[in-house]
Structure formats: C-alpha cells, structure tokens
Amino acid sequence: MQLDNHQDTSIDGLKERVLELAKRRGFLWPSYEIYGGVAGLWDYGPFGAMLKHRVESAWRDIFVVGESALPIETPTIGVEELFLASGHLSNFVDLIVECVNCHTALRADHVVTEYLKSRGIAADLCDPGIAGACVPSSEKTQQLIDSHGITCPDCGGPLGKVHDFNLMFTTHIGPGTQRKGYLRPETAQGIFADFPRLLRFHRDRLPFGVAQIGKSYRNEISPRQGVIRLREFTQAEAEVFVDPREKNHHPRFDEVANVEINILSKDFVGTASVKSACERNIIAHEYLAYFIARCQEFFIRVGVRESRLRFRQHLPDEMAHYAVDCWDAEGLTQHGWIELAGIADRTDYDLRQHERQSGLQMAVFVPYEAPKEVERIVVRPNMGYLGPKYKGKAKQVAAFLSGISNPEGAIVFDGQVVDPEGYAIETVRESISGDFVTPHVIEPSFGIDRSIYTILEHAYDEDTIDGERRVVLRLSPHIAPVEVAVFPLVKALNEKALEVFRLLRRAGLLVEYDDSGTIGRRYRRQDEIGTPFAVTIDHETIENSTVTVRDRDTTKQVRSSIESLADVLREMLVHGFDKKSF
Ligand code: GAP
Secondary structure (H helix, E strand, O other): OOOOOOOOOOOOOHHHHHHHHHHHOOOEEEOOHHHOOOOOOEEEOHHHHHHHHHHHHHHHHHHHHOOOOEEOOOOOEEEHHHHHHHOHHHHOEEEEEEEOOOOOEEEHHHHHHHHHHHOOOOOOOEEEOHHHOEEEOHHHHHHHHHHHOOOOOOOOOOEOOOEEEEOOOEEEOOOOOOOEEEEOOOOHHHHHHOHHHHHHHOOOOOOEEEEEEEEEEOOOOOOOOOOOOOOEEEEEEEEEEEOHHHOOOOOOHHHHOOOEEEEEOOOOEEEEEHHHHHHOOOOOOHHHHHHHHHHHHHHHHHOOOHHHEEEEEOOHHHOOOOOOEEEEEEEEEOOEEEEEEEEEEEEOHHHHHHHHHHOOOOOEEEEEEEEEEEEEEEEEEOHHHHHHHHHHHHHHHHHHHHOOEOOOOOOEEOOEEOOHHHEEEEEEEEEEEEEEEOOEEEEEEEEHHHHHHHHHHHHEEEEEEOOEEEEEEOOOOOOOOOOEEEEEOOHHHHHHHHHHHHHHHHOOOOEEEOOOOOHHHHHHHHHHHOOOEEEEEOHHHHHHOEEEEEEOOOOOEEEEEHHHHHHHHHHHHHHOHHHOOO
C-alpha cells in the first residue's frame, strides 16, 4: 500500500470548503452562533448527527459486538477521588500564558515552539517528568519567552507569567455542598472505577474488554482548529483487561496477523504486517498489534483512506502519564497528520492507583490448570515465651508473626526485634491453585469528532459532470446519513414517488424524499450530502413499474423493477453499483 506523503492539494482551500459544506448541508456548525459562538463547542446538524450515529455503530460492531466486550455507560461527572487516583488532578495540565494587552489565553509551549520554528531555532522546552517522560517545563518556557522577547502572536502585546492550567472543568455535586466534581476528561476512568463489579460480572475470568462511547470534556486553552480540538467531544474507548503474562498471546491474533499497516516509529518507517511488526519488536506485543489492526479495519470501513492513515509510535517524551507504549492512528488532512485514536498499553497503573485510593482489591485470582505443590517458610509463634514477655500485647505479636511468609533476617515488631525464642521457623508444603494478578489494560481510544472531520475531508471531491462542476461527498455507504433519495421526475408523479419512498422506508433503508427544484439540482444536493443512490420515478414507471437507480460516484443509471428495488439497493449498498447480481 502506497502512503500519501502529501496532503491532498488538488483542491484549493479544501479545509474551508469542507467546513462550508458541512455547515451549509447540516452536518456541523459552531454552537451558540446566535450568541457569537464559543471556541471548541460544535453542534451536529441533522445529517451530522445521523453520520455520527452510524460511525459509532460501526465502532460498536467491531469493538463491542466483534470483541464480545461489555458495553457500559458511566456518568460524565466524576468525583474528586477518581481523578486524584487517576493522576488527572496533578498531571492533566497544559502551560498557559495570558497576553497583558488583549488578555487572550495562549498555550505557552505552542507560542514558544511556533515562534522559534518560524525563525529556524530548535526548541527544547522539556524537563524529564514521570517515568522519564518529558513535559514542557514552565521555567524553561518562561526563560525562552524572556530571552527571545516573545510577544502575543495575536496583538504583539507583552506576555504575562507562564503557569500550569488543569484542563478539567470543575463543578460542585449538589447545591451548597463542598463535594467537588469534575467533568471527565476521558471515559476510561468510569470503567476502571467499575472494575470489581465488571470482573464479577465476567465471572472472575481474564481477559475481557469493556467499552464505552460518550462525551468527554477538556477545557482546551485555545482551540482554534475547528472540530479538531474541542472542549466537549465524543470518545469511543475500550479497556481490555489482560493477564500481563499473556500480552504476547492474543487468542485471535491469527485473524489479523497479515494485516498490513503504515508504521512510523523510531526504529521503523514503512509498511509491514502486524505479525512481522511484532516479530521484529517494532510493536511490543500481540495485544497492541491486534487492536492496531482492528483500528485500521474500523477506519477503512468508515471511509478514512488507507493511504492517508498511519500508525505512529509515541516517543517516550510524549507518552501520557499512565502509558508505557502508545500508538496513534493518524489521518492525513489539511491540518496535517492528526491523531484520530490512540492504542495504549496502560499497564496496571490505573487499577493499582484506584486500589490505593479506594482500599479495595483490584487483583484477579488466576487459577493454574492443575494445583501446584510449593514449599513455604512460615513463622510459628511460641506463646509460652510471648505471653510472659509481651503480656497484654502477646496476641497481637502472635498474629503478626503468623502472617509472615518467607521471613528474612531479624523480625521486627513495633520497632523492636522479636527474640528468636518467641517463635519457630518451619518449612511447610502446601498446594496452591493459582496466583493473584493485577490485570494490565490495553486501550484503543477513539476521538469520534476528529474521525468524522477526517471522513468528510477524505470523502470531499469535485468533478465535472456534463460540463458542470459538482461537489460530491464520496461517503462510504456504511455511514452515509441518507442511503437512497427518491425523486418524482415531475409533480404529477409525486404520489407514485411517495409510494416508492414509503416502501423503501418500510424496508429499513435510510431514505429521503425530495420533489423541490429541478431534477439536476436534486441530484447535486444528494451528491453533496453523500447519498450513494438516487431513485427517480418517471413516466415509464407508470407503464411498467420500473424506476431508474443512479449511482452517486459515476452518475451511471440502471432500471430496476419496484418489486425488487429494496433488494437491489441493499445489494448495491454492500457490494457497490457495478457488483450487483441482477
Ligand atoms: N483514554 C485515553 C485518552 O483519552 P487521548 O489520546 O487523550 O487518550 C483519545 O484521547 C482520543 O480522543 C484522541 O486520539 C483524539 O482523537 C480524541 N481527543 C482528545 N482530545 C480531544 C479534543 N480536545 N478534541 C477532540 N478530540 C479529542
């Protein structure tokens, strides 16, 4: 597969054209326009909402139904403990700086890197952070602003002090209470908090996946890229809980082993099958590789062009605080390569954090195939010695000693060494039937809104039909908001056309009826919203009960009987206009 290493420049101002079409045709528009709009908040109009619904359904088909994952829905408001445990309260910050003159809030690190890049100066803003990750440091960013005299990119005014800004929206839960709440910045934490119940639901067995589609919120500092960076957006996330010893043995790996993907990592750039990427240690293990392949399957199904899709491994300095390995699925758009999804190995980080915060055990008992005989060294308290020595505390000391397994060196209780006469050390043989394991989490996490923008951009095309320029959205029939349009050629045929429209609607197709304007205009409108097929009722329909079916992409037409129309269209929607068997 050939990777496009350039953005599609065949259409001038593609980004603007896509957004203009999206607004005009009812896919997407800025929220609260009548009050001036708010950056980072966008509405889905009627076609956008249906498109989004179908994209989410395609995701559900692959990641919920296809994986037998447990679908759940948890609140968008999270309690403080949740985000103390997850690390979002301390780590989910960006650097902010305000212009003293125009008061615009800016991402400080972005202002500095863009300024230095425009002058050809290499920028290093990082201090080593958690687990060796590199996070832009406020001190270094401030130093660079001061030493280069960097000013506000909007008005040229002086910049204030750089400081951390936590991206979570805060609220209070209940009137008059001091119980803090936060709008979730990822859907994942609701899943982790439910882990003990979900584990029981899954009869205490690993592996299992849990999936959730829902809104997430991030108070982005300056979201300027349309729908790419939003303050409220939809995520589709699966958290797959696995025994860490099994990460390199995905039970269904054979199904995807030969899937070829475009890879960009520090060790490899090019195309390889996920199997060979695993064997060559480009991808750390089969679980990550399996979900990377499923991720590609999803994107291709919903219409992201394979040649403009790549998987890029995070460098250690950009990894989220919870991940040890992460691959971004990136789509090439007029905004450059943008992250559409991340497939991360979150290890046992989240479960251990929640275990610590809640005091509840998150480990799973994994039984062996057959019980094992093991030797263990135990401590037997000698009450004859402990009683007179510790008096009222003797029982407590005995319980402490009984709880020790495989002791090493002197035994200390309450800061004091226990006399060796107070206990005996014995080796016992026992049969054990399994281990307690804290599962690791493999997480495919998708941004639905960015995916939708990319789908629209990749589907957008302009061509010339009968000497006339037309705009056409070549949407995949899997996700087109309208599958079939029905038109009467002239008003006198409205009744027959409505009959056909109702017949197709009863057959379960997404169908739209349109009798306004010329037939040419009606075709153009459907082309612009990406409707794969249009059915026209003409004079011949009255004579022989047949209609024309027009293909959006080629504009070719065929006749079909009304009787078999629903079946013909269903087949065309699955196999394409030319692959029909009638
Ligand atoms: N649970 C993991 C997680 O949230 P992430 O990479 O921060 O990982 C996952 O987010 C996906 O959510 C991203 O790949 C992106 O598509 C989408 N996303 C993140 N922030 C976004 C924003 N401000 N606006 C729109 N989509 C966003």
